Structures are given as structure tokens and as C-alpha cells.
Amino acid sequence: MNQRQRIYLDNQATTPTDPRVVEAMLPYFSGKFGNPHSDSHAFGAEASGAVEAARAQVAGLIGALPREIFFTSGATESNNIAIKGLASGRRNTRRHVVTCVTEHLCVLNSVLELDDQGFDVTYLPVDAEGMIDLDELRAAVTGDTLLVSVMAVQNEVGVIQPMAEIGAICRAAGACLHTDAAQAAGKIPLDVGEMNIDLLSISGHKLYGPMGVGALYKREDSGVRVAPIFSGGGQEQGVRPGTVPAPLAVGIGAACAIAAEEMAGEANRLRLLRDGLLRRITEAVPGIKLNGHGENRIAGNLNISVEGLPADAMMAAMPDIAVSSGSACSSAESESSHVLRSLGLTDEQAEGSLRIGLGRFTTAEETKIAGDRLIEAITQLRKRGAANSVAAE
Numbered sequence: 001m002n003q004r005q006r007i008y009l010d011n012q013a014t015t016p017t018d019p020r021v022v023e024a025m026l027p028y029f030s031g032k033f034g035n036p037h038s039d040s041h042a043f044g045a046e047a048s049g050a051v052e053a054a055r056a057q058v059a060g061l062i063g064a065l066p067r068e069i070f071f072t073s074g075a076t077e078s079n080n081i082a083i084k085g086l087a088s089g090r091r092n093t094r095r096h097v098v099t100c101v102t103e104h105l106c107v108l109n110s111v112l113e114l115d116d117q118g119f120d121v122t123y124l125p126v127d128a129e130g131m132i133d134l135d136e137l138r139a140a141v142t143g144d145t146l147l148v149s150v151m152a153v154q155n156e157v158g159v160i161q162p163m164a165e166i167g168a169i170c171r172a173a174g175a176c177l178h179t180d181a182a183q184a185a186g187k188i189p190l191d192v193g194e195m196n197i198d199l200l201s202i203s204g205h206k207l208y209g210p211m212g213v214g215a216l217y218k219r220e221d222s223g224v225r226v227a228p229i230f231s232g233g234g235q236e237q238g239v240r241p242g243t244v245p246a247p248l249a250v251g252i253g254a255a256c257a258i259a260a261e262e263m264a265g266e267a268n269r270l271r272l273l274r275d276g277l278l279r280r281i282t283e284a285v286p287g288i289k290l291n292g293h294g295e296n297r298i299a300g301n302l303n304i305s306v307e308g309l310p311a312d313a314m315m316a317a318m319p320d321i322a323v324s325s326g327s328a329c330s331s332a333e334s335e336s337s338h339v340l341r342s343l344g345l346t347d348e349q350a351e352g353s354l355r356i357g358l359g360r361f362t363t364a365e366e367t368k369i370a371g372d373r374l375i376e377a378i379t380q381l382r383k384r385g386a387a388n389s390v391a392a393e
């Protein structure tokens with residue numbers, strides 16, 4: 001085995017594009033390059049046909065109708081349109097929004113803008129395992145609640161929220177339910193009908209599709225009015241104007257179709273690898289704490305705090321193993337993760353946390369090597385730490 005082999009275990013930050021997806025996209029760059037909105041000729045019609053087929057593939061993954069799917073540039077944009085677009089949509093008179101403290105920053109910052117505009121905002125806390133309390137949600141939602149935005153799967157700790165129960169509570173109160181499903185789509189079954197979801201955001205590059213494309217689902221029959229946040233030429237039923245990038249749409253469509261087929265088997269395989277890895281680490285070294293729920297989490301996610309060791313020291317000690325400390329989005333900030341602190345971790349525990357994200361292309365061999373390197377890194381760093389503290393006495 002090559003010592004310098006790099007191992008990618010950061011599949012919650014991004015996933016590689018599946019080669020089958022790349023294959024599906026390639027014809028739409030130079031050969032079938034038409035503008036899908038110029039379908040009065042064969043070039044445009046060809047691209048338009050591919051975009052509509054992709055729309056149906058995205059819809060199929062979540063139990064939606066194709067005309068309820070709008071292509072965007074990613075989950076960040078989908079979340080912005082869902083939240084800000086709903087709030088500025090005409091005929092929306094309700095002035096209260098409910099969200100959760102562990103949401104992605106693009107949701108929290110969108111909600112913050114509504115807060116500035118005079119909306120009342122309730123931030124639901126989570127318990128030590130990262131779950132919201134359904135009774136607290138029930139108590140928070142009133143006749144004035146326009147929107148509840150709760151992520152289906154958390155990006156740092158992988159925790160799965162009970163979307164069907166959340167949906168039932170929102171439906172009973174006449175509130176719209178939006179979910180950021182960037183980490184959920186293609187990883188766990190989602191059904192917008194059964195779960196009473198009105199708005200749902202998907203990211204291409206989190207489900208083995210390309211970067212730079214996403215989708216927004218908007219329920220057709222609920223009278224949900226979403227105003228566009230871009231001014232433009234009326235594409236995507238006016239919800240998201242701008243030329244739909246046909247190759248990228250084909251890519252996210254193919255990714256959704258593959259995920260629908262392979263999700264269950266993939267989850268079983270990853271769960272075995274992930275659980276085996278955690279067992280090995282906890283048996284080999286003391287002071288390992290699992291962050292997030294033991295069972296309610298996606299199969300590929302592991303998040304652990306290692307007692308007494310900062311994450312950056314561990315990552316520096318195993319430079320060929322790509323894992324993440326806290327959330328990638330907040331790693332530019334010196335502050336520890338808002339998510340881990342919401343779960344009640346101390347700053348030291350949060351700073352000692354590693355997110356290990358297994359994915360479709362992670363092998364058993366790679367998982368074993370990564371486990372070996374991590375155990376070795378922890379053992380060495382602790383030995384060095386103990387030697388240093390003896391020397392300091």
C-alpha cells in the first residue's frame with residue numbers, strides 16, 4: 001500500500017461526481033449545447049427535453065411532480081428563495097417564523113433577514129443528541145406562523161429529524177414547512193406527500209452530482225406563493241429566472257435517479273463500515289465521545305470528540321486522511337461550531353471534534369487505514385502531551 005495514498009472521508013462537505021453522472025452530462029456541453037428555453041429549433045428542443053427528463057428524475061427521488069421542481073445553483077440558493085421568497089410573496093400575511101439552532105448558516109442568515117424586517121422568529125433548541133422536541137415545536141407554532149424551516153439531516157452530526165411528525169404539526173396549524181434536505185436527499189427516503197413538506201432544498205454536489213446546481217421543490221396545491229429573489233426573464237415559472245444550465249440539470253437528474261436505485265444498499269454498506277470504525281476507535285483509545293444521536297443519523301456520518309486533543313492537531317498528524325473539524329463553512333472562523341455548542345458540548349469538546357464522512361466510493365480498506373492512522377495519531381499526540389507535561393513540572 002502506497003504510504004502517500006490520500007483517503008477522502010469528508011463526504012458531508014462534498015461528494016465526488018459519480019462517473020455515471022459525468023457520462024450523462026458530457027453530450028450537453030459541446031454536442032447538444034442548445035439553450036433549453038429556445039426550443040423552437042432542434043438544438044433547443046434537444047436540451048429542453050433533457051432538462052425536463054432531469055426534472056422528472058429529481059421529482060421522482062422525493063415523490064414530487066416534475067412541475068414542482070425548480071433548478072437553482074445549489075442548496076444555498078434554494079434555501080434563500082424558499083425562506084425570503086415565501087416571506088415576500090404576495091398574500092402572505094403571517095408574521096412568525098420557526099427554525100432550529102442547528103440549521104446551516106444559509107438558513108439562519110436568511111431567517112435573520114426576516115427578523116430584521118420585523119418577523120417574529122422562534123429558534124428551537126436541540127437536545128444533547130441534536131434532536132428537536134416535537135412538543136416544543138407544537139407549542140411554538142401558532143395561527144400567525146408563516147414558515148417552519150427544519151433541516152431533514154444535520155450536516156455536522158448527521159442527525160435525522162422526524163420530518164413526517166414535523167409536517168403533521170405544521171399542516172394542522174396551516175404553516176408552511178420548508179426543509180433543507182441537502183444532506184438528506186439521496187441518503188434517506190423522503191416523500192413530500194407523506195411528510196407534508198411544502199418547500200425542500202437539494203444540492204447537486206452532496207449526492208454525487210455536480211457542483212453549481214441544486215433544486216427547489218415547491219408544493220403546487222398548497223397556495224404557497226414564493227417571490228423570485230432574482231429579476232429576470234421568467235424561466236422556471238418565474239421562481240428562478242436565468243438560463244437553466246442543461247448539463248448541470250442533467251447531472252443532478254442522473255444523480256437523483258442513481259440515488260433512488262442505490263440508496264438503501266449504500267446505506268447498509270456504509271452503516272457497517274461506520275459502526276465498525278467507531279467500535280475500533282473506542283476499543284483502541286479511551287476518551288472518545290460520539291456527537292449526535294446514536295441511531296437517528298445518516299449511515300455515512302461519524303462525529304467524535306477526542307478528549308484532550310484539538311482537531312487541528314489530529315488532522316495535522318494524519319495529513320493524508322481528509323476529515324473535517326466542525327463544519328467546513330465555519331472553519332474560517334476561530335469560534336467553535338455553533339452546532340456542537342447547541343448540543344451542549346464544551347468549547348474544548350467542540351474543538352476536539354472530528355467529522356468523518358464516508359461515502360459511495362469509500363472502501364473497507366480505506367476505512368481500515370483511516371482508523372489505523374487516527375488511532376496512531378491520538379496515541380502519539382497523547383504520549384507527547386504527557387511527556388511535555390512531565391518536562392514542565
Ligand SMILES: *Cc1c(COP(=O)(O)O)cnc(C)c1O
Pocket residue numbers: 012013073074075076077104106151153154155180182183202203204205206213214
Ligand atoms: C452543503 C449544504 C448547503 C449548501 O449547499 P450548496 O449547494 O453548496 O449551496 C446547505 N445546507 C446543508 C445542510 C448543506 O450540507
